[in-house]
Amino acid sequence: MEHFKEGLAAPICLTWELTYACNLACVHCLSSSGRRHPRELTTEECFRVVDELARMQVFYVNIGGGEPMLRRDFFHVLAYAESHDVGVKFSTNGTFLDAAAAHRLADMDYVDVQVSIDGATADVNDLVRGEGSHEAALAAMRHLSEADFGPFKVSIVATRHNIDQLDDFKALSDDLGAQLRITRLRPSGRGVDSWEDLHPTQAQQRRLYHWLLERPDVLTGDSFFHLSALGEPLPGLNLCGAGRVVCLIDPVGDVYACPFVIHDEFRAGNVRDEGGLPGCGPTARCSLRCGSPAIPGRARAAAATTPARAGAWRRSSSWASTSPTRIRSASTARPMRSSQRSQWDPSVRVPMRRVRVDRSAPGRRWIARVRARLCRWRSRDVGPGEPSTNSRPASRNNRHV
Amino acid sequence: MDLDTPYRLDPQVSLRPEEFGALAYHFGNRKLSFLKHPDLLRVLEQLDTEPSLGAAPESAGISPRRWSSFLKALETLGIVGDDSCPYLRPWSPRSHRLRHARWWSTSRRASPRRSA
Structure with a gap:
């Protein structure tokens, strides 16, 4: 464990969002996906990233998105990674996982699949993920088990509405010969907007903690470590692994320290830059404020983490010439910029700035559609959960919508 | 484990040198292990040319006082994970030929994910 605090030669667990294109528009999407970015990495560039991963000996890469299977070269990238000894674990909503694709995947050695679903019943699932998504995910899971893929994963995000269905999820995945994986809802991307409605209540989190303790075979991706403070870990x-054990490559090749926060503040560089992926470590200007109460759950989780140090991969050549303190703790962080400060202090005036046009931003009509769904979601009858107790987070992570 | 027979790293195991020692990843069962000393990595790298498992620490230049702890670590590595996915396998020219023949022709079938 001490080794992780010191930093490693390369990340162990690297998330690669292959595309922002997605046929769904889940209200809690971390990457605010929907539309393809016009400048997303080409097939050649993807191959080069895989080459670099192989050189850095990153044993496997978690491919996500968006919906990665929407990329036409998806299977090419998979085959290329496999032939270069980079294992792939990818995450899909299952819409495009038909019988043929399932057989193709079953023929690959180092590929693991997880199918996302957010409700054991269609009504709970479809409110978050869109109509028809429950059926599509179940069909994909059936294809996988019929193709004799082996133990794939069923991935759910714990929300206020599905947390009472945990036993149903377990039964579902056991039936299919799959592994259940539960992760935390994060107030990031579109999750900022839906956080208020979706985040589990404190009582539910306690129940979840005991449920997880009783079932060590349920995978969590280490995402409930904040609950370890309740007793037995x-x-x-x-440990917060941002920039130490994990990192993220987004569809345009930007590298971020944390796989869950695609935000300029945590941007370390771009794989298209001269140094490529290994060069992204030393240029990271991450000021991860571990104790920031603006991110719910983090304040308490900070007790379980120490301020991160050494956010750079040690093997990279230019490492020695840069300062070792890349990720700063709250106490040593620079004072907030006025734009940040203005979020909680109305007396601070933000100077006018020219706004950079973000071409990756989805179109207006698309935003209107998602907003409308959010409105419908908010105005519906409150489900089985209890009313919210936490305050709403600041929306500084909300880049796209 | 037999100290007199040669052992080799499983071809599905990948080693990555780190400051504290090394990371070992088994592509068969997707398990990550930590080798907590750089010398252990040297011993493992040496294994490929060793006539027996017991001789590996000596030829890697480890002082005799520490041999026993290294052999213990190697022994643990041999049984890490389930039995279908050990890190080290006993080696003989015949087993080598057999395994590689199997590896090339039906590597897919040999994957433990399918048998699980």
């Missing part, structure tokens, strides 16, 4: 690292 949950199995896992119990």
Whole structure:
């Protein structure tokens, strides 16, 4: 565990969002996906990223998106990674996972699949993920088990509405010969907007903690380490791995320290830059404020983490010439910029700035559609959950919508 | 484990040198292990040319006082994970030929994910 605090030669667990294109528009999407970015990495560039991963000996890469299977070269990238000894674990909503694709995947050695679903019943699932998504995901899971893929994963995000269905999820995945994986809802991307409605209540989190303790075979990706403060620690690292164990490559090649926060503040560089992926470590200007109460759950989780140091991959050549303190703790962080300060202090005036046009931003009509769904979601009858107790987070992570 | 027979790293195991030692990843069962000393990595790298498992620490230049702890670590590595996915396998020219023949022709079938 001490080794992780010091930083490693390369990330262990690297998330690669292949595309922002998605046929769904889940209200909690971390990457605010929907539309393809016009400048997303070409097939050649993807191959080069895989080459670099192989050179850095990153054993496997978690491919996500968006919906990665929407990329036409998806299977090419998969085959290329496999032939270069980079294992792939990818995450899909299952819409495009038909019988043929399932057989193709089953023929690959180092590929693992997880199918996302957010409700054991269609009504709970479809409110978050869109109509028809429950059926599509179940069909994909059936294809996988019929193709004799082996133990794939069923991935759910714990929300206020599905947390009472945990036993149903377990039964579902056991039936299909799959592994259940539960992760935390994060107030990031579109999750900022839906956080208020979706985040589990404190009582539910306590129940979840005990449920998880009783079932060590349920995978969590270490995402409930904040609950370890309730007593006996949950199995896992119990450590914030941003920039130390994990990192993220987004569809245009930007590298971020944390796989869950695609935000300029945590941007370390771009794989298209001269140094490529290994060069992204030393240029990271991450000021991760571990104790920031603006991110719910983090304040308490900070007790389980120490301020991160050494956010750079040690093997990279220019490492020695840069300052070792890349990720700063709250106490050593620079004072907030006025634009940040203005979020909680109305007396601070933000100077006018020319706004950079973000071409990756989805179109207006598309935004209107998602907003409308959010409105419908908010105005519906409150489900089985209890009313919210936490305050709403600042929306500084909300880049796209 | 037999100290007199040669052992080799499983071809599905990948080693990555780190400051604290090394990371070992088994592509068969997707398990990550930590080798907590750089010398252990040297011993493992040496294994490929060793006539027996017991001789590996000596030829890697480890002082005799520490041999026992290294052999213990190697022994643990041999049984890490389930039995279908050990890190080290006993080696003989015949087993080598057999395994590689199998590896090339039906590597897919040999994957433990399918048998699980």
